[in-house]
Amino acid sequence: MLTPNHVVTTARAALVGGAVTAAVLMLGPWPGLEQVFGLSDKAAHAIAFGGLLAVSFLAFPRMRRNDLAIAAVMLGASIEVAQLFTTDRSGSFGDLFADSLGVGVIYVASHIENVRALARQRGGATFGEIAAQDRRRGARRLAPVIQAVFPEPSEAAEAQAPTSFAARAARRYPRRA
DSSP states (O other): OOOHHHHHHHHHHHHHHHHHHHHHHHHSSOTTGGGGGTOOHHHHHHHHHHHHHHHHHHHOTTSOHHHHHHHHHHHHHHHHHHHTTSSSOOOOHHHHHHHHHHHHHHHHHHTHHHHHHHHHHHTTSOHHHHHHHOGGGTTSOOOHHHHHHSOOOOHHHHHHSOOSHHHHHHHHSOOOO
16 A cells, blocks of 8 residues: 555655766757657756755655755756866856756745645734744744834733743643533
């Protein structure tokens, strides 16, 4: 039976195969090969690195999307540097920009479901209010803009707040009658 772990394993194999294929095609002695498929050089770069990022989202579900996107751009940069050392290739900032554009499109598209969920759950709240309510932010300091909108509680309010775990739990989960 198919499980999510099977999808992750398959995606990892596809990611390795795709990365090796992209590196070979971008470093090999076949300049202009993308024109066989009707693509320009920049479109091929954007599609390749966008596809690699999309597969890496499936291959590494516990890694942050930011980290995977940065890794994809760094792979593109390293391939452009490696092209400087080949005889029939040349590295260019245009190709790196195309790599980054492909990564950016997939990265932004990956956040669409988060925005849809926020619209369903907290449609009337501003992004600042949502960030202030985010439990993952915990003890972190809020950004200055958010602090201006949502000032931190005064010291008098903090002095009245229960300090023990039991007191906080009792306040959060009152006894049932």
